[in-house]
Amino acid sequence: MAKKSSTLPLNLKGPKARMPLYRWLYEELRSAILAGRLHPGARLPATRDLASQYGISRPTIVTAFEQLRSEGYVEGKVGSGTYVSKTLPDELLQAPRTKSVAGARRRGIPLSAYARRLQPLLRREPGLARAFRASQPALDAFPMSLWAQVATRRLRRVSSRLLAGGEALGYRPLREAVAEYLNTSRGVKCAADQVLIISGVQQALDRAAHLLLDPGDPVWMEEPGYPGAAVVFRAVGAKICAVPVDAEGLNLEVGRRRWQQRPQLVYVTPAHQFPLGVTMSLRRRLSLLEWARRSRTIIFEDDYDSEYRYSGRPIPALQGLDRAAVVIFAGSFTDVLFPALRLAYLVVPSDMVDIFAAAESVSTHHPPLIDQAILCDFIREGHFARHVRRMRELYAERLSVLVESARERLGGLLEIPPVEAGLRTVAWLQGGRSAERAAQAAAKHDVEVVPLSRYSWGRVRRDGLVLGFAAVDGREIRRGVEQLARALEECRG
Numbered sequence: 001m002a003k004k005s006s007t008l009p010l011n012l013k014g015p016k017a018r019m020p021l022y023r024w025l026y027e028e029l030r031s032a033i034l035a036g037r038l039h040p041g042a043r044l045p046a047t048r049d050l051a052s053q054y055g056i057s058r059p060t061i062v063t064a065f066e067q068l069r070s071e072g073y074v075e076g077k078v079g080s081g082t083y084v085s086k087t088l089p090d091e092l093l094q095a096p097r098t099k100s101v102a103g104a105r106r107r108g109i110p111l112s113a114y115a116r117r118l119q120p121l122l123r124r125e126p127g128l129a130r131a132f133r134a135s136q137p138a139l140d141a142f143p144m145s146l147w148a149q150v151a152t153r154r155l156r157r158v159s160s161r162l163l164a165g166g167e168a169l170g171y172r173p174l175r176e177a178v179a180e181y182l183n184t185s186r187g188v189k190c191a192a193d194q195v196l197i198i199s200g201v202q203q204a205l206d207r208a209a210h211l212l213l214d215p216g217d218p219v220w221m222e223e224p225g226y227p228g229a230a231v232v233f234r235a236v237g238a239k240i241c242a243v244p245v246d247a248e249g250l251n252l253e254v255g256r257r258r259w260q261q262r263p264q265l266v267y268v269t270p271a272h273q274f275p276l277g278v279t280m281s282l283r284r285r286l287s288l289l290e291w292a293r294r295s296r297t298i299i300f301e302d303d304y305d306s307e308y309r310y311s312g313r314p315i316p317a318l319q320g321l322d323r324a325a326v327v328i329f330a331g332s333f334t335d336v337l338f339p340a341l342r343l344a345y346l347v348v349p350s351d352m353v354d355i356f357a358a359a360e361s362v363s364t365h366h367p368p369l370i371d372q373a374i375l376c377d378f379i380r381e382g383h384f385a386r387h388v389r390r391m392r393e394l395y396a397e398r399l400s401v402l403v404e405s406a407r408e409r410l411g412g413l414l415e416i417p418p419v420e421a422g423l424r425t426v427a428w429l430q431g432g433r434s435a436e437r438a439a440q441a442a443a444k445h446d447v448e449v450v451p452l453s454r455y456s457w458g459r460v461r462r463d464g465l466v467l468g469f470a471a472v473d474g475r476e477i478r479r480g481v482e483q484l485a486r487a488l489e490e491c492r493g
């Protein structure tokens, strides 16, 4: 007897000319999921029903389903039913899609394909920091009066030349100071000519995506990984290819086996993997570089929050080991100084400087020049290096409060692995507890934790929480640990 379909037929807009069929189906199904027409837990139409309804082959449909599965939109197996995931990546990571495009849609404004794909990125929780806000520096320990002195001095002697604006690549003395800092402290090998000053690593990602990717281009992303990179790559229509992370970082071999097609770009966080905190081994770095050289793939190295290393040997940046000019390196001042500064740097191979400068020249032209000059003075006068040293000590202290109090109070509930670097750590849930439920319970106890699943494109292999330890003092960390313990005791596995 022929099997009966268990789902209502979906009304999808017909295939688009010049768009591969699998891509059309993927986009239509993803929009139906995001718009709530296919709600979490709903069964997707059977491949044979879609095949006969739209006159497309079943392998094409399976490819679209596989793509949705690799990005976490659907779960289950082809053949035994494919279901919309209970927790959707976009729903978790960004504000609802309706907020970004529904207004314009309602009025029938003909948005570009880019605008239709664009999702806002919610960066930080509003309000005062509490335990365990992630990726935020200790703003209470920022030397504001020193910054004010440096700023006042600069403003008093500001020249007309500076007021008139500068080159798209950024304030030249700051580019020189950054090049010196990166060569000395981060194992980067670059000349000031290769350094661009930019408004955050987020903007660096956006620039790189626009300059290097076309719709449909595959991009390898660490799994789990930084969602801010994924939204940027998706917005330009790139295809996210999840590659798992092991104890040595991005697992190149699995990536090569899983994804046959050469990626256009690989996004990695080798110094301090986001969010697991793994440091990519030297062996893995060398293999990744060799493979990128042979396959002519560009690597985007995100060095965000890597200034703070508490243990383990620092390994030179991929960029510093690169002999084939395949690495784009980005780092930020927002995590070291304060987020509102919105200044960061990008180091690109010499032959790519012009194209990045051209992109900057047609958009912001350059980040605010006076802020760049103040930051430059702050670095040149030695305050930056002193601040990094002081913060490293402070964060190491806060980390040890977290580790100590967790040992006393969170045994059997949550396990914190050794933390080598950064402003946050992953913590593994014990006793089969679900991270989503744990985060909800923690919020009721006035504690902020992020479930690891929010950083995953596929199924989470081990449930964990991400805890920041830099933003608040020891007392607040101890309060957070106590409250988190109560929350976890309430939600048994």
Ligand SMILES: Cc1ncc(COP(=O)(O)O)c(C=O)c1O
Pocket (backbone or CB within 6 Å): 135, 199, 200, 201, 202, 203, 226, 228, 269, 274, 302, 304, 331, 332, 333, 334, 335, 343, 344
């Ligand atoms: C891994 C990673 N990359 C980039 C960024 C964004 O950096 P920026 O503030 O410089 O835009 C963040 C912010 O949290 C991050 O965690």
